[in-house]
Amino acid sequence: MSKPYLRPYQKPQKLSDYPLGTASEAGYLVTKNCGWRNERPIIMDECINCLQCYLYCPDGVIFKTKSGLDIDYDFCKGCGICEKICPKQAIKMEVE
Amino acid sequence: MSKQITAKTITDSEFFYGHKACAGCGGSLAVRIALKVLGEGAISVLPAGCMSAVGFNYPHLCFSNNSIISTFAGTASMLTGVEAGARAVGIKNFKAVGLAGDGGTADIGIQALSGAIDRNDDILYICYDNEAYMNTGIQKSGLTPFGAKTTTTPSGENIHGNIRPKKNLFEIVAAHNIPYAATASIGDLKDFMNKIEKASKIKGTTYIHVVAPCPIGWGIPVNETIEISRKMIDCGLWYLAEYENGQFKLNRTPRKFSSIKDYLLSQGRFKHLEDADIKILAAQRDAKWTTIRKNWNTTEEEL
Amino acid sequence: MTKAFLSGNEAFAEGVRLARPQVISIYPITPQTTVVERLSEMVENSSLKSELIHVESEHSALSCAIGASAMGARTFTATSSQGLLYMAECLHYASGGRFPIVMMNANRSTALPWNIYGDQRDSLSQLDCGWIQVYVEDAQESLDMALQGYHIAESPLVSTPVMVNLDGFVLTHTYETVEIPNQTDADRFLPPFQTKNKMSLDNPKNLAFSVGPDNNMEFKYLQHKAMLDSKRIIEETDKKFAEIFGRGYGGLTQGYRLEDADYILITLGSITGLCREVVDELRQNGEMVGLLKIRFLRPFPDEDLAAALGSVKAIGVLEKDISFGYEGTVYTNVNSVIAKNGLRLETYNFIAGLGGRDISRENIRAMFRHLQTGGQHVNFIGLGVSIDE
Ligand SMILES: Cc1ncc(C[n+]2csc(CCOP(=O)(O)OP(=O)(O)O)c2C)c(N)n1
Ligand code: SF4
Ligand code: SF4
Ligand code: SF4
Ligand SMILES: [Mg+2]
Numbered sequence: 001m002s003k004p005y006l007r008p009y010q011k012p013q014k015l016s017d018y019p020l021g022t023a024s025e026a027g028y029l030v031t032k033n034c035g036w037r038n039e040r041p042i043i044m045d046e047c048i049n050c051l052q053c054y055l056y057c058p059d060g061v062i063f064k065t066k067s068g069l070d071i072d073y074d075f076c077k078g079c080g081i082c083e084k085i086c087p088k089q090a091i092k093m094e095v096e
Numbered sequence: 097m098s099k100q101i102t103a104k105t106i107t108d109s110e111f112f113y114g115h116k117a118c119a120g121c122g123g124s125l126a127v128r129i130a131l132k133v134l135g136e137g138a139i140s141v142l143p144a145g146c147m148s149a150v151g152f153n154y155p156h157l158c159f160s161n162n163s164i165i166s167t168f169a170g171t172a173s174m175l176t177g178v179e180a181g182a183r184a185v186g187i188k189n190f191k192a193v194g195l196a197g198d199g200g201t202a203d204i205g206i207q208a209l210s211g212a213i214d215r216n217d218d219i220l221y222i223c224y225d226n227e228a229y230m231n232t233g234i235q236k237s238g239l240t241p242f243g244a245k246t247t248t249t250p251s252g253e254n255i256h257g258n259i260r261p262k263k264n265l266f267e268i269v270a271a272h273n274i275p276y277a278a279t280a281s282i283g284d285l286k287d288f289m290n291k292i293e294k295a296s297k298i299k300g301t302t303y304i305h306v307v308a309p310c311p312i313g314w315g316i317p318v319n320e321t322i323e324i325s326r327k328m329i330d331c332g333l334w335y336l337a338e339y340e341n342g343q344f345k346l347n348r349t350p351r352k353f354s355s356i357k358d359y360l361l362s363q364g365r366f367k368h369l370e371d372a373d374i375k376i377l378a379a380q381r382d383a384k385w386t387t388i389r390k391n392w393n394t395t396e397e398e399l
Numbered sequence: 400m401t402k403a404f405l406s407g408n409e410a411f412a413e414g415v416r417l418a419r420p421q422v423i424s425i426y427p428i429t430p431q432t433t434v435v436e437r438l439s440e441m442v443e444n445s446s447l448k449s450e451l452i453h454v455e456s457e458h459s460a461l462s463c464a465i466g467a468s469a470m471g472a473r474t475f476t477a478t479s480s481q482g483l484l485y486m487a488e489c490l491h492y493a494s495g496g497r498f499p500i501v502m503m504n505a506n507r508s509t510a511l512p513w514n515i516y517g518d519q520r521d522s523l524s525q526l527d528c529g530w531i532q533v534y535v536e537d538a539q540e541s542l543d544m545a546l547q548g549y550h551i552a553e554s555p556l557v558s559t560p561v562m563v564n565l566d567g568f569v570l571t572h573t574y575e576t577v578e579i580p581n582q583t584d585a586d587r588f589l590p591p592f593q594t595k596n597k598m599s600l601d602n603p604k605n606l607a608f609s610v611g612p613d614n615n616m617e618f619k620y621l622q623h624k625a626m627l628d629s630k631r632i633i634e635e636t637d638k639k640f641a642e643i644f645g646r647g648y649g650g651l652t653q654g655y656r657l658e659d660a661d662y663i664l665i666t667l668g669s670i671t672g673l674c675r676e677v678v679d680e681l682r683q684n685g686e687m688v689g690l691l692k693i694r695f696l697r698p699f700p701d702e703d704l705a706a707a708l709g710s711v712k713a714i715g716v717l718e719k720d721i722s723f724g725y726e727g728t729v730y731t732n733v734n735s736v737i738a739k740n741g742l743r744l745e746t747y748n749f750i751a752g753l754g755g756r757d758i759s760r761e762n763i764r765a766m767f768r769h770l771q772t773g774g775q776h777v778n779f780i781g782l783g784v785s786i787d788e
Contacts, residue, residue, distance in 0.1 A: 002136075003110035004160045011613070015624070018617055020558060021497030021596035022610070023469075026603035027160030029114040036119060051103035055285055056322055058117065058125040060110040060132075075113065079120035080319030139598060141466070152608035162598035164469055164606040166462065167488050173459030177422065177466025177474070178598075180450040184421035184472040187600060208462070211455030 003060070004029050006074070033059070037078030039093040043069055046090035053082035053091060101289045106132050115158040116150040120318030122308035122325065123147050125282050126224040127195050133292040134220075136161050137190045139182065141175050143205060144168040145197035146231040146310075147224070169204040171196040172212035175219040191296050194221040198239035199229040202265045209303075213272040216300045220292070223265065223303070226310035234313040238263040241333070242380065243373050244365045246313070251368040261380060266305050270339040275300040277339040281307040283325025287336055287347060307334050315364015324363065330354040332381045335388065344392040356381065401579050407570040410538035410577045411477075411503050411563070412437035414545025416447045417585035418501070420475040422467035424452045424460040429515045430567040431479040431505040438475075449475075457482035461489035461500070468498035469606055471597035473549065476500070479567065480507035480521045487525065493560045494529025495622065496607055497596055499552035500560040501545065502530075506668065506719070507567040508754045516755020517567030518719035519667065523696075523728045529622060531561040531629060532696045534668040538575040540648065541565055543640065546580075546589055550636045553592050557629040559622070566669040566719075568755065573669075580644055588643050626698045633695060651700035653692045654707055656682060660689030661712040662770040665733060667693050670717065670751075670758055677763040688767050699732055705740040713745040713770040717763075717780075719752035726750075726777045745773060751780035 004027030012018050043053075047068060054062045054069060061072040062082060083091040099105070111131035117124035127147050131138055140163040142148040148165040151158040166174035171194040179192040196205060201223040212219060228246050229235040235248040241262045245251045249258040269277045276298045280288040288306055295302035309325055311318045328334045332353040338345045356378050360366040369377075388394070405413065412434050415423075423442075425435035441447035450467075454460045457478050464474040478486065483504055493500055508514040509521050522532060531551065535541050541563070548561040565571050580588075598604050610618050634650040641647030655675050657663065666674050671692045681688045691707055691714075693700060708714060716730040725731065730748035737746060749766050751758045762780050769778065779786075 001108040002160060004113040004158055006114075009155055012617065015617065015621060018614075018621060020555075020594075021606070022154070022495065022608050022618070023596045023598075023604045023606045024154060024157055024608065026157060026162060026605045027111075027113070028155060028157045028605075030156045031114075033114065033116070055103040055106075055129075056125065058119075058121050058128065058321070059115070060113055060128050064108055077119035079321075081120055081322060084319045085322055136603070137600065139470075149609070152605055154608045154610045154614060157605040157608060159605050160603065162600070162603045162605075164466070164598065165608065166466070167458070167492055169458060170462035170465075170489065173454060173456075173462035174466035176452060176454070176459075177424070177463035177468075178470055179466075180422045180452060180463070181467030181470030181472035181474070184450055184467065185470055187470065190600065207455060208459050211459055214455070215453060 003027065006030065006032070032074045033077055034074050037076060037096055039078045039080065039095055040073060041071060041076065041078070041080070041082050041091050042094050043071065044090050044092060046088045048088055048090070050087060052085045052087065056085045057082055101133060101293050102286065106289065107135060111138070111161045112151065112159055114156070116153070117146065118312055118318070120311045120321045122282050122310060122321045123197070123224045123226055124150065126222070126306045126308040129285055129289060130193065130195065130222055130292055131161060133289050134191050134193055134296055139178055139190050139192050140195055141166050141171055141178060141192065142195045143171040143200040144231070145200050147195055147197070149231050168200055170208055171200060171205050172208035172221060175221065176212050176215065176217045179217055179219050192219045194219065196221070196223055197230070198223060198225040198227060199237035202238040202263050210272065213269065213274050213301045216275070218299055219301055220295050221301065221303045223305045224308040225305060226308050226313060228313050230310045230313050239265065242377055243369050245368060246365070256368055256370065256373050257365070266337070266339070269303045270344070273342065274303055274339070276302040279305045279335060279337050281325045281329055281334060281336065283322055283329055284336060291338070313365065315367070316362065327354065327359040327362070331356045331359040332385060333359065337392065346388060346392050346394045349394050400581055402576055403579055404574050405538055405577045406433065406572050406574050407538045407541045407565045408433040408505070408572065409437055410542040411545050411565065412441070413579050414542035415475050416441050417580060417582060418546055418549045418589055419473065420449055421472040422450045422452065422464065422474045424454045424463040424476045426454050426457050426460045426478070426482065428479045428482040430507060430571045431477045431503065433571070434477045434503055457486040458489055461486040461493060464500045465489065465493050465496065465498050468500055469597055471592065471594060471599070473592040474500050475502070477503040479505035480509050483521045483525060484509060487528065490525055490528040490530060497558040497622070497625065498560060499558050501548040501552055502560065502562050503545070504562050504564045505567045505571045506564050514754040517569055518753045518755065519564070520720050522562060522564050523720045526697060526728060529559070530697065531559055531626065532564060533561065533694055534564045534696065535570070536669055536671045536692065537570065538573070538577045541570065542577055542579065543646070546585060547636050547640055550589050551629060551632055553594070554632045555594070557625050557632050558594065558596060559625050559629060564668065570669040584643050588640060630698050648694060651695040651698070652703040652707070653694060655690040655692070657689040657691065657707055659687060661687040662767060663689045663691055663708065663711050663714045664766060665691045665693060665714055665716045667718055667729060673758070673760060674717070674763050677760060677767065681767055686767070693729065696729065701736045704733060704736045705742070708737065708742055708744065711744050713747065715747040715749050715766050715770050717749045717751060717766065721750050721753065746776070748777045749780050750778065756781050
């Protein structure tokens with residue numbers, strides 16, 4: 001399993017710190033998106049692991065774990081699509 | 097019949113992540129799912145538009161596969177170059193995939209797209225259709241439907257939004273005798289995923305037109321992106337179909353349409369429509385479905 | 400090495416063949432077409448192994464070349480006039496992305512009015528698009544600069560696209576005897592293309608990204624610096640070329656009888672040959688005249704010019720171009736060198752050959768007379784009517 005991930009970032013100090021052309025390492029994240037969120041989704045015990053929320057999350061922040069699913073709150077935007085799509089109402093949106 | 101791709105079988109890897117699309121953005125879901133199906137061999141080309149704008153802001157780069165922004169008009173021509181270049185330098189097991197908006201595809205990019213299909217270049221072109229130029233602030237494109245209010249087709253006393261019907265790009269593409277074309281919707285990801293899988297295995301140009309609502313431009317709550325996509329199919333204003341071996345085929349045949357009025361009036365962009373406008377849209381829909389039922393293969397088969 | 404009787408376009412195509420581009424995108428426009436026709440024949444008869452792509456426009460020709468270059472492939476395309484203007488967006492894209500594409504441009508007038516004959520307004524109007532621009536004089540230099548073009552463009556220090564300009568018809572379609580190097584020597588001169596500026600499956604990259612105000616200027620400075628650094632690479636490339644092939648062009652400019660010259664005509668492209676003859680003729684009469692051919696307009700040869708013009712009385716810039724509402728663009732550039740270096744000399748601009756108008760031997764003699772007698776600064780040469788007051 002791989003995905004773009006957060007890295008430490010320092011603004012280049014020298015010209016040689018910049019990439020050649022406009023070509024830089026793929027999947028290099030330097031900021032989070034969690035500040036956008038007013039509500040956070042919580043997966044509850046009613047979950048039957050049907051994976052619909054995982055599939056339909058536009059940001060791909062719901063991920064599979066050994067015991068079920070978890071959410072990467074660094075990048076969840078709180079859109080609530082997961083809550084709507086869940087056939088078991090197993091996701092509730094909690095005000096931040 | 098190859099194994100179907102499902103939420104269970106699709107890779108856990110994410111290729112489009114941490115991007116700055118608005119919450120609930122349909123386009124970002126289409127791009128995310130397409131790249132999950134194609135995997136790390138995908139070389140994606142995205143023209144100017146929302147998906148490139150939200151994914152490539154140096155130093156914050158949101159694609160973990162090889163990806164490049166093309167000029168607005170140049171998605172297909174850059175795909176051609178990427179495909180030829182990759183082959184020329186001996187890269188194997190890659191798929192050049194375009195991920196372009198409706199404006200980038202049906203308007204400014206249609207010439208390059210037509211050229212690529214004409215050459216039958218070995219590329220997959222996916223148009224994520226949110227029915228307007230969203231990145232520049234919701235202006236009318238060739239794929240904006242009749243009646244929709246955009247910032248350049250306001251609704252007032254005299255004109256009720258856009259006065260022209262949506263271009264039928266799926267059939268325009270098919271008219272090139274392309275090896276494979278399909279319509280899809282982010283409201284039905286199983287269908288979308290398996291069409292991508294199928295297209296990626298076909299040699300030559302393939303095209304998928306996926307409806308991907310934009311909550312901002314459509315005037316819907318951010319958690320209703322999927323619901324509205326499904327309503328659009330159910331009311332008959334969109335259809336899931338394929339074109340292959342010179343034949344059109346419907347993947348889902350609705351017995352009865354759900355309310356077109358309900359679909360329209362649940363969106364801000366159609367709020368101003370009067371019954372007469374809705375009648376026009378319903379008549380356009382019915383005319384389309386009459387030709388579909390007459391000329392297309394409508395036996396539902398699994399992909 | 401073999402000898403052949405070739406047009407400028409055909410000679411250029413031979414140079415391209417020897418450079419072994421992996422992807423070539425083609426689209427026709429007069430007077431460029433015979434280049435892509437020759438290349439198509441070469442692919443057909445297997446003397447060139449390359450992906451030949453029949454694009455549907457010049458915008459796509461360059462967009463396709465950018466895509467292929469972004470995969471690390473050596474690419475070629477060619478255009479002229481309306482085609483060059485049609486791809487303008489991609490010109491900036493290629494240079495900003497630092498893709499070392501080589502493109503031939505057949506210099507041709509730009510519409511309106513329509514005209515297929517040669518002048519330099521097409522490429523001069525694109526002087527600021529970030530491409531290295533070289534203007535060649537004859538068929539041999541055309542062939543040679545196709546090869547040198549890749550060597551310069553692909554230098555890691557440069558990594559910038561190169562536009563090689565051939566005057567439409569007078570060069571593209573004029574036949575001369577040309578030496579064609581053999582492939583072994585060409586390969587010795589030009590190694591395979593290597594770059595970090597590309598995508599690969601082992602080392603995935605995101606390319607052609609956006610850069611906001613916080614870092615944008617640094618990217619643009621780097622682009623400028625690469626162009627300045629290319630001056631050295633252009634000279635080194637020419638030296639290496641001369642070592643292998645026994646002929647060279649001297650780098651950014653090429654002087655002729657500059658020794659103690661008081662009056663110098665500055666030229667661009669194919670008209671240089673005739674001007675050289677006039678210089679010989681006038682020198683025979685004891686006139687202290689000389690010639691300076693500008694080969695590269697970008698990067699601009701400011702040091703070369705400052706050195707060459709130090710003790711000169713007057714210069715004239717002959718160009719097939721006018722920046723409407725001012726003067727010829729080359730003239731403006733040359734004057735800036737003179738001002739920056741505090742040189743004290745008179746400068747004149749001779750605007751000639753627009754839309755393919757002939758430039759005669761007598762026209763050139765008159766230019767040299769003008770340098771000596773003085774007069775109007777900006778002059779239209781060969782206007783068929785008197786200018787109404
Ligand atoms: C040649 C050119 N013309 C115009 C633009 C401005 N522009 C950038 S993105 C965009 C809108 C894109 O619309 P669409 O293709 O539908 O994608 P969306 O933003 O809706 O995802 C426009 C008009 C541009 N970048 N380049
Ligand atoms: S959609 Fe609901 S039931 Fe299905 S996996 Fe997600 S939380 Fe569990
Ligand atoms: S709220 Fe939206 S972004 Fe967050 S997990 Fe649910 S679907 Fe994904
Ligand atoms: S404006 Fe619409 S299409 Fe663009 S990122 Fe936001 S939701 Fe997506
Ligand atoms: Mg759009």
